[in-house]
Amino acid sequence: MKMKNKFYSNFGMFQKFLVQKALYILAIIVVFALVRCSKSDNPTQREGKIEFNFTQYNQNLPLKYDTMIYTNEAENQYQVSEIQYFISDVKFYRSDGTFQLISQDEDIHYVDTDIPETQLWQVTDPVKAGNYDKISFIFGISEEKNQSNMFVNPPERDMFWPEALGGGYHYMKLNGKWLAANDEIKPFNFHLGIGQTYAGGVINVDSITGFVQNYFEVDLPNSGFSIKNGDTLRFEIRMNVENWFRNPHIYDHNYWGGMIMQNEEAMKTACENGKEDVFSFQELLNINEQ
Amino acid sequence: MNSKFLYLSNLKTSFKNPGRMSPLLNGVFISLAKAGSIVIMTLLYSSCNKSNDPVPFSPTPYKIVIPYGFPTKLNIPDNNPMTEEGVELGRALFYDGRLSGRTDPDSLISCSTCHIQGNSFECGINNPDFIYGFPHGITGKPTPHVMLPMINLVWNSNGYLWNGKVSPQNTSLLYGNIEDLVWMGIVAEHEMNGDTSQVKQVFQNIPSYVEMFKKAFGTTQISMDLISRAIAQFVRTLISSNSKFDKYMRGEQQLSAEELRGFVLFTTEEGGDCFHCHGGDGNPLFTTNKFYNNGKDSVFTDPLDRFGITGNMMDIGAYKATTLRNIELTGPYMHDGRFKTLDEVIEFYSKHLINTPYIDPLMHHVVNGGVQLSLQEKSDLISFIKTLKDEEFLSNPKFGRPAKIPGL
Numbered sequence: 001m002k003m004k005n006k007f008y009s010n011f012g013m014f015q016k017f018l019v020q021k022a023l024y025i026l027a028i029i030v031v032f033a034l035v036r037c038s039k040s041d042n043p044t045q046r047e048g049k050i051e052f053n054f055t056q057y058n059q060n061l062p063l064k065y066d067t068m069i070y071t072n073e074a075e076n077q078y079q080v081s082e083i084q085y086f087i088s089d090v091k092f093y094r095s096d097g098t099f100q101l102i103s104q105d106e107d108i109h110y111v112d113t114d115i116p117e118t119q120l121w122q123v124t125d126p127v128k129a130g131n132y133d134k135i136s137f138i139f140g141i142s143e144e145k146n147q148s149n150m151f152v153n154p155p156e157r158d159m160f161w162p163e164a165l166g167g168g169y170h171y172m173k174l175n176g177k178w179l180a181a182n183d184e185i186k187p188f189n190f191h192l193g194i195g196q197t198y199a200g201g202v203i204n205v206d207s208i209t210g211f212v213q214n215y216f217e218v219d220l221p222n223s224g225f226s227i228k229n230g231d232t233l234r235f236e237i238r239m240n241v242e243n244w245f246r247n248p249h250i251y252d253h254n255y256w257g258g259m260i261m262q263n264e265e266a267m268k269t270a271c272e273n274g275k276e277d278v279f280s281f282q283e284l285l286n287i288n289e290q
Numbered sequence: 291m292n293s294k295f296l297y298l299s300n301l302k303t304s305f306k307n308p309g310r311m312s313p314l315l316n317g318v319f320i321s322l323a324k325a326g327s328i329v330i331m332t333l334l335y336s337s338c339n340k341s342n343d344p345v346p347f348s349p350t351p352y353k354i355v356i357p358y359g360f361p362t363k364l365n366i367p368d369n370n371p372m373t374e375e376g377v378e379l380g381r382a383l384f385y386d387g388r389l390s391g392r393t394d395p396d397s398l399i400s401c402s403t404c405h406i407q408g409n410s411f412e413c414g415i416n417n418p419d420f421i422y423g424f425p426h427g428i429t430g431k432p433t434p435h436v437m438l439p440m441i442n443l444v445w446n447s448n449g450y451l452w453n454g455k456v457s458p459q460n461t462s463l464l465y466g467n468i469e470d471l472v473w474m475g476i477v478a479e480h481e482m483n484g485d486t487s488q489v490k491q492v493f494q495n496i497p498s499y500v501e502m503f504k505k506a507f508g509t510t511q512i513s514m515d516l517i518s519r520a521i522a523q524f525v526r527t528l529i530s531s532n533s534k535f536d537k538y539m540r541g542e543q544q545l546s547a548e549e550l551r552g553f554v555l556f557t558t559e560e561g562g563d564c565f566h567c568h569g570g571d572g573n574p575l576f577t578t579n580k581f582y583n584n585g586k587d588s589v590f591t592d593p594l595d596r597f598g599i600t601g602n603m604m605d606i607g608a609y610k611a612t613t614l615r616n617i618e619l620t621g622p623y624m625h626d627g628r629f630k631t632l633d634e635v636i637e638f639y640s641k642h643l644i645n646t647p648y649i650d651p652l653m654h655h656v657v658n659g660g661v662q663l664s665l666q667e668k669s670d671l672i673s674f675i676k677t678l679k680d681e682e683f684l685s686n687p688k689f690g691r692p693a694k695i696p697g698l
Contacts (some may be wrong), residue, residue: 066604081651149572152362160572162557162565175651187651205554257652286352
């Protein structure tokens, strides 16, 4: 006991100093905690999180790659090797017509069937709790945002669309092969991006008279959802690959051939199909309830 | 009174008169005071102790300046940060003929024996030591494939060598990055055929090298790991970004009419369609660093193709798309060096592609045998490709042999 008392007296001043400092810190922590509590009680700040899982299907089954097992509406047998594409400007629409646009820090998302990490997008931006009627997004990148050299790192960089053909980035590369006449297997590059118009129909860069923005907005069907405070909802955005070649236009590889970057008519046809029913939506799960 | 109120009551008391604490807080702060005194004493002791030590190890970070349009993500492993001292050491080792562990003048071999700066760090097709540009090791054994240029490798995270065997994505610790390539080069029979014990000993016996290792890595104990790290650091500095095309992209120099026509051919699908694999205005590395079966063969017997690494059937006959920077200096071309000139390469892509189940879909021109360029178009395309020659890179003294190599 005696030793202890001596210790106290030696450290008396130091102890006083520590007490003062520690109490100030404690007070600050309490104030912050109270402020935080009052914030979370504010109904206008209630919010949840959204995740998108990107999948690729063909005829209602997960897409199988590099195997000639599919037949399109034009009766082309075909296979798919890889798909790479951008979606951008995702919007969550409320019933009153207003919408929340996903943060401009992550307004363009890249999906690559060879890179699993790109197939799950955990949106950083919180979404206000409430009911939403639908989700929409831009397939590709809008004219305003599709600027050359904005992506310097792979994999997005490798989507660049040459300056001579309009610049910016491919909206999509869907590469595969089809079975042509005489059982010849021919590769196709179903690449979509900025189109060109050519004077006299001569496909030559020197005869380009203008560029065509082929990006389009997709209203995901049946994509209404409700989100509560603290929810993390995972949605599936499914690409139904066969529909690129089906509706409203039957897309025939024998007619359009293996390359379409300089064929605006082919890209227009493909994009009109894309807007129709290529993408579908499904609410997968509420992660917080698992 | 519940515990929450007790806590607040104690707090209130302490605020009013901090010198008179409640028993609860008293105990806490006594412990704090004890802990504080121990920390202070420890710090005082350690600072006294340190004052007796020599100057602490503090290498200077090496900063890579990202050229216009180049990627910002660099392949620098966390365990080998780049430093000025490390790069300087790596450069000396890169040019040191004793790197195989042998010191006899007749048996010297260094990285630079084959990786020659003036040939974009390849051996070169006109090198009298390597007939037609086919390299071999000190034993005379040929390498499995011809060389790849040692250029802008700091931006490759997708695998090194023609088949990507060495890759940061590998789970194998042996084949992960440039550091491992250095080690492999030193011991491989078809390269230096070195003995690691001798290698370490040779440099350990040279005091000025020991001093350089100490400055670079804080130790005087030389190891193969540190040798590899140092050389890898130097290799990561080998950046080419000042070709005529780079200057064109920066608005500093115009291309000729012929070069511009070639540029358009390079980047259009209806033209040469080179850009999907070899980059262009949106990818200044002039490679995606990916692997493609580009339609060279109908029979595939090389066990060291990409398929040999991945086991994926679609990788049969696939090899890395090489960078086209300085390509006019880096023949012979393709993994097996089957083409001696760029003219032969362009002719192949124009008319002689072979369709197989394994050809990459990006080679869709195969249905016509190739891109079918006219003589004028071939000439234009080659003119453009030659704008990718970077004279500054080829003669930059920072990449060359140091004026002084330790112990020589």
